[in-house]
Amino acid sequence: MSKTVEFYFDLGSPATYLAYTQLPKICEQTDSQLVYVPILLGGVFKATGNASPATVPAKGRYMFIDLDRYAKRYGVPLKINPHFPINTLVLMRAVTGMQMRHPERFAAFVDCLFKALWIEGRNLNDPATVGAVLSENGFDPEEILALSAEEDVKSALKDTTEKAVQRGVFGAPSMFVGEQLFFGQDRLDFVIEALS
Known part of the structure; x- marks a missing residue:
């Protein structure tokens, strides 16, 4: 495998979920390696002066229609979360902690959270709901909460x-092939070209 896709992601983005289903x-297909890089989208927005398209009402409405079109094209389920936007600070710290401490369970962990957010439409702003989702998927909520509070985990995400x-x-999703940046799940065709 000579080629790598670095996938900068935050669970709170529906477009990132769609990229996650395809990458x-x-x-x-391209004999490439996928490298997951958890980031905090809120931190990226703050540093760059960017904001979610959902903050512009007309653009937000269009974005959700367009994401639904892509979900149908990809043949994957997508439910726009009624609790959107989700504050993902603790979630992304937990994702970072799982990648650092339990890489063998990282994929299952990320998968259960993406599913809860963008297939089941659950309110992951609510700690009790997060706890329930984790328990249902074989994770100990107290262990995960403790992991997300560890100083080196917090520093790693930052x-x-x-x-x-x-x-x-x-913004997210952002993907790098070498030094080429591709932003948005609607740019996956360019990712494929860069890998081919």
Whole structure:
């Protein structure tokens, strides 16, 4: 495997969820490696002066219609979360902690959270709901909460977010093939071209 896709992601983005459903298949087809880089989208927005398209009402309405079109094209389920936007600070710290401490369970962890947010439409702003989702998927909520509070985990997420901004990331999903940045799940065709 000579090619790599670095996938900068935050669970709170529906477009990132769609990219997440497609990238493993793309990497398999192009004999490439997928590298997950958790970032805090709120931190990226703050550092770059960007904001979610959902903050512009007409654009937000259009965005959700367009994401639904892509979900149908990809053949994947998507439910726009009625609790959107989700504050993902603790969630992304937990994702970072799982990647650092339990890489063997990282994929299952990320998968259950994306599913809860963008298939089941659950309110992951609510700690009790997060706890229920984790328990249902075989994770100990108290262990995960403790992991997300560890100082080196918090520092690691802050570091990856700052480095993402330094590389030119202004939103999620962002993907790098070498030094080429591709933003948005609607740019996956360019990712495929860069890998081919």
